[in-house]
Amino acid sequence: MPVLSTDDVARLAALARIDLDPDELERLAGELDAVVAAVASVSSVVSDDVPATSHPLPLTDVYREDVVQPSLPVDDVLAGAPAAQDGRFLVPQILEED
């Protein structure tokens, strides 16, 4: 019984917004299952009293002052855009409003 089924991987790929063709999905599912099986041991080596480290060095309170910096020029902003119109990024229709 795999940890990660093909259906699981399909669902995760959808959540990650990645189209996979059926062959790719099969292959990835197999590979990922092996990887997950290999790394899953981490949960067995730690106990509840070990704190999590999300950052390698204990820095805190790094701020910038509220001082305006110049904007990127709008031409530079849009130069790399796949499509633009009227100074804005043109994107395909958005189906779902959040």
Added chain:
Amino acid sequence: MAPAESGRPGADDLVRATAADLAQRLAAREVSSEEVVRAHLDRIAAVDGAPGDGRGVAAFLHVSGEEALAAARDVDARRAAGEDLHPAAGVPVAVKDVVVTRGTPTTAGSKILEGWVPPYDATLVERLRAAGMPLLGKTNMDEFAMGSSTEHSAYGPTRNPWDTSRTPGGSGGGSAAAVAAFEAPLAVGTDTGGSIRQPAAVTGSVGVKPTYGGISRYGLVAMASSLDQAGPCARTVLDAALLHEVMGGHDPRDATSLTDPVGALADAARSRDVRGMRVGVVRELTGEGFSDGVSASFRASLDLLADAGAEVVEVSCPTFAHALDAYYLIMPSEASSNLARFDGMRFGLRVEPSEGPVTAERVMAATRGAGFGAEVKRRIILGTYALSAGYYDAYYGSAQKVRTLVQRDFAAAFEQADVLVSPTAPTTAFPLGSRLDDPLAMYAADIATIPANLAGVPGMSLPSGLAEDGLPVGFQVMAPARADERLYRLGGALEALLEERWGGPLLASAPRLETVPATRPEVAPA
């Protein structure tokens, strides 16, 4: 290519010179930056080919010949005008393509960024430019720095200058190969789990991952934010120190940047004194899993250090055994989020679905499906899984706890030793294609380098000699956070001891590279 014997000074002499040597000769006006840059561009044209050609080193994805020459001429003019220049002014440098460069294409080795020209410079690039160091071009890498062989570049693999049928390591195989093949005296790399050190090891060059936060991450296309660190690639420990000093130091645009001054790294590299230094051999990073040739070379270097007065001790870091697993949860998790922005909406590739309605959601999925390679998809999906509801605690949460344990192991070990050492990689360079179908075997190449990333401590790889297969072996040095100068002190001393034994730099014994037909547009002749 300019023949070695032509003119003064010889082009071959210029490309084989160290950065420190070039800097001195430039300052003394014995040579111009334009000559130095041109010699390197000629060398690139002679041996590099291009990724996907099937020939040559293929270290570069993009060569910025004209821009580099213009920068060189500018430095030469300012020097002629008597301006006070940075000591490294005029020394060229190559930059890994994961670092954004204003006006120069930046792809991070991915199709999804093909043709993207960033509107801004990474902080480290600003510092290189401010120092007057011409940028030769952008080096090849595994896509988004995900890999240990540079074979996951969307543009084709880089080859190891020692044996072009083998990989140069990865992800920064391009930067390591560029310096090892004398295409650049210096190069910039990034190291998330070993991407500077492991390529350095298998190409016989020097690579340093500074303390996390030691060099700004602003402008590094992020893979795993809490692990990524830029650093120098060079042929000597001193050269690495010089480049490290140019790039290092606090950057207010990176909230994780250290405020500490960068330190006198070049001085440490020159000190060559290891008497009384406690050198801790990490038991878990030696022996089983490391090839005989690698282990033998490592032991020989330890003997040299002991003979020179270092105190070699053994230390144990038991949780390092779980570091690789923790890494392969943390890194993909952060990467899955960092790479979400590559969606075809604002920059880079946009692909429409082959059928059905053209909605933003479907274009994003089609773009990412077509634009990302297999390894990137693998890691994004793995990271998406590790962060998803119901799995977070078991995977990401546990991995972050392992990270705490790894840090504690380091802290305990640094009570007993000033630096920790190990072989950098378990094997010498592996053949192209040999691990592409086995992700776990590929991941194992970083077994010795990952702990330093998890803990944020600095690490260096320098060549310790050749294994029985005639390929270079890397020697890893690790120091406590913010004590990068210890890497340079030990590394500089060991390098001197080894070169004395070898009668010169290890790279001098690398095979001569065949000249390949130039496949890039030539720059205008002098």
Added chain:
Amino acid sequence: MSTTTTAPAATGGAEPLVAYDDATARYDVVIGLEVHVELGTATKMFDGSSTAFGAEPNTQVSPVSLGLPGALPVVNRLAVEHGIRIGLALSCDIAESCRFARKNYFYPDMPKNFQTSQYDEPIAADGHLEVVLDDGTPWRVEVERAHLEEDTGKSTHVGGSTGRIHGADHSLVDYNRAGIPLVEVVTRPVTGAGARAPEVARAYVAALRDLLRALGVSEARMEQGQMRADVNVSLRPSPDAPLGTRTETKNVNSFRSVERAVRYEVSRQAAVLDAGRAVLQETRHWHEDTGITTSGRVKSDADDYRYFPEPDLVPVTPSRAWVEEIRATLPEMPVARRARLQGEWGYSDLEMRDVVNAGLLETISATVAAGASPAAARKWWGGELARTANERQVEVTSLPVGPEGVAELAGLVESGRINDRMARQVLEGVLAGEGTPTEVVSARGLEVVSDESALVAAVDEALAAQPDVAEKIRGGKVAAAGAVVGAVMKATRGAADAQRVREIVLERVGAAGS
């Protein structure tokens, strides 16, 4: 149910409704409010791009706010300070340490495809806001947390028939707004309000707006989207029952709409429950024009936001000294201030409420500060000026007379230089742009005549013209003096003090007063 009706047809289709009173008679209403407020900082949450309103598209952006590869966030200190300030004003605990997290989901107006937000470690938690309902009833709304996050860009949907998202061919995105600091204030479930839940919701949002303005952290203009309310509503059969399934109506953008949206959802959900169906946990869209909500997005897989601590940022650990420093700068809270002013001004509860509801509190306060008596300030602003504003269909505060002018006018009356009737003429002149009240008094010659000799002469003249009147007065018919007073007032065109004239008349005829 006999009271079930049907909502007007709209995008989402008609839905059955239960009459509001019927619904609240049979169900217990529970509401919750999540209010997003754009902070009034000069720069964005994580980069130095300007936040000024109304700039050309994509001209207030940086690699950070565009989410370009390689860009990194750095926290705006003032935004954190504002977050703490809001937390303190809401009587919250300020976190000793808190971290930003990434909320991962894909949406084109979110440049990084994750939102950086203080998900489970808010800067402020466990507070409350005192609210006063229309009839003066105080109501405490418990606040669960206030946390910092960033705004998204703005999409304009083009093509298609309605301009709404559905049916649009494509969208144009402007990232000027992306990264503007937001504070989200989240209430705990508000229970026990019963049929007054909509009013509580409106009063809460209004009170929060007043508070934010008083703190100087945001202009909180709902019409500009600087303040946006998400309204959660659920019903349950009785106050002892567990909470029902709630809906979240997004982006309700006026006080009145907040109230209407709650009312509508109560009626709609009651009909769903009456029909024996379950309320769907979903987001709903508010339609200002038709006053209804329509189904948005049902909770799904896409809501797995995969939160994790933002690795590009370090923890925020505000020192207690900093927190106390901020606390020391807090202005008086609106509710407390209102109570204090009412006492100082001597207004009745009803008068005070009228003043507050008319939005005149600040104006009257300024008028009193400029020297007017509280009674006069209320009389002018709440009376003549409110009427004029209403006629002209403008805000009373945008009339061409301000607190200084009204105070000046009141001063003229108080000193006796003009009388009340003249004051109305003066005000008319001021509103017509003839100058300050004093200038209008001079220009129109409206001053009360107080020169005794002139008045005596006028009285004598009037008495001479009506000799029989003097006789009548002397004969004890003091009331006959009225005719002379009237004649004098007429002669002076009302510019005399009638009481004084009367006294002089009596003096001149030798009577001993009334």
